[in-house]
Amino acid sequence: MKADIEHWASCLAALAADSEVPGASLAFWHDGEVYECATGVLNTTTGAPVGTDSLFQIGSVTKVWTATQLMLLAEQGRVTLDTPVAEILPEFRVSDPRATAAITLRHLLTHTSGIDGDLFLDTGRGDDCLRRYVEACADLEQTFPVGDSHSYCNSGFVIAGRIIEQLTGTVWDQALREQICEPLGLTHTWTLPEDVLRFGAAVGHDERGALVPRWGLPRSVGPAGLICARAADVVAFGRAHLTPGALLADPAFLRQAQVELPNPHCGGRQWGIGWSLDEWDGHQVVSHTGDTIGQHAVLWALPEHGTVIAALINGGRSVEFQHRLATELLRELHAIDVPAPIA
Template identity: 45%
Template sequence: MSLDLPDLRTDLETLAEAHGITGAVVAFAAGDEVAEAATGVLNSRTGHPATTGSLFQIGSVAKAWTATLVMQLVDEGRLDLDQSAQSVLPGLALPDPVTIRQLLAHTGGFEGDVFVDTGRGDDAIEKLVALLGEVPRLSPPGAVWSYNNAGYVVLGRVVEVLRGVPYNQALRTHLIGPLGLTRTATSADEAILYSTAVGHAGGEPVPTWSLMRSNDPAGSSLAMTARDLLTFARAHLSDGAGVLPARLARMMREPQVTLPDLGRPSRWGLGWELQEWAGGTVVGHDGSTPGQAAVLKLVPEAGVAAVLLTNGGDPDPLVAELVAPVLSRIAGVVPPAPPTPPDPPLPFVVERYAGRYVSDVMAWEVAGDDEGRLWVTVTPLGAMAAHGGSQTFELVRLRQDTFVFAQARGGVHSAVAFLGEGERARYLHTGRLNVRRSL
């Protein structure tokens, strides 16, 4: 397969300028070939240009790295996917026993957004795990998929205990080193030694470069070049070459749970999201940290991978207008059409959906109006309260218990799903389970 993308840089520059992207790098791999391009700046204050050798944070894409570290322990016979995390961490006081498999697949059943700064020491992850006895139970383990950062912090602590070293050292010894990566940083202290992107919001640098160290296994600080991320992806495309046996690399891509209907068909494996595109399954993960975003997509059947790294602005249009079309051309896969509000609107019973749904970091107030429309007021709570105030949006029924936002953001109408039997929904699923607390 020939990876001939002569217009890649021009296309990236045009789209980044059109969509307010501060800096971006995009890269594609097909077989032994790599095509990459960069545009914009790493820091709007200094004007330092973004290059293909620049480091960007990968956010939650790091969860695929944590999952790979866990699967290495499975390969060594030191861990079983169906043993409880409590068997490795006897002091783990979660609401229920939860297995390693459930944590990898985001079906642990407990509140997953636990953002507590426990310091920068090697015991930061251990200290956060010790606080998890206070998290609410959302559902029985294994019952419902709900994106769970804290579950990956637990997995990172499992790695620390079984390896006997801090999580970031395990990353270096068991992934970064074996893959031969030379421009990958596990902390701000390492990243400052390179040409590294600064996150932006509204065109200005954000005040914090990374999230707290306690959440590193979920994606707080890991930064690298697009090519280093492609090297990790290509190891998985080669069925784990250099980091995992083929059977376990393939097992990571096996569906463990089907997601609720959030507007597009999707399942989750062991550390990977599995999206059904026309022409094949696209394996991958997205990530975000303050002012930065990352996208990693793999098409195993075609041996193709794509990376997009940005440090400001909305990356979704670049995925839709650049990454997806290139994958369609070189890998023969086409994404499903994004959901759009039906015209005319579908009817619904307001009483089933109206109510207050909450998690530790967000409240969703759902109410109808006199014209028969449904509205949601979103209010950040807890650790997220500093990131903005309440906003109100109209919801339009898409099908069954799935609704989309009437107003598109970045050209996309995001979807939410109400779950639960009976006359009233029990949950509002927004990618996370939010529990109904009042009618």
């Protein structure tokens, strides 16, 4: 059954108003067709309207793209998930020598390395920024022994991005274009401000709708959260993960559980390769969310139904908004009851 995009445009606008969201963009793939709609403004100061081609910061949804890049290299036989990081990056080390030797690519992509994940360090705009970031990880402590648990780790994905640079011989931003954007024909997916500014770009707002003082994150944390994209491009990327051969020969491998989450009540029960894994009303849902400075994004994929949804938001009560949007969409598209968030 085809969706009524006018209905969803109206629904998007109403939900955004209720949650004080300045602007949002929605795209979803359903029953063989992509649907797009947008509402609100990119910037409350200028009043520039959100269009379906507007770029938003997708934040940590970027991590699924970085994981995909490494899996492409693994399918080419250039690396394995169980290759130690130190074998590829001579500059890599953390404070515990045993951890330095033990951490593998799998640990990075499943957030099980145990290293402190919150090093948000600006190492400059140069092409050496990831190498310099990895060198700065030398003092990072372990939050638990390697492989013992799961703790969300931004640092691990920057290290993963540096591995991509080492294996491809180019900077992460260019490798992203060559490995994913160009093969999928993504024209509205970029990482650097000078590229993003060629399009209509959202700026962040706080929960009250006030403009935030900074636009984006430093280039040095790119592989963990620097992609800017339109919602339809994010959906196209998600569709590739449901279609063998679109990018990966076996994208379903990334959806296989690698670790049980210590807290299964917030965001997923398990983690795969890059993806958070959950079950809603008996249906598998793979997803990732992303937060930057006043912006929020979410990508959901339902392998059983072939449905992919991306929502991009630039402030307000964004988590409330995304949950209400998912509830409305999945109830109507597939009669799925989305679990209520815990109090």
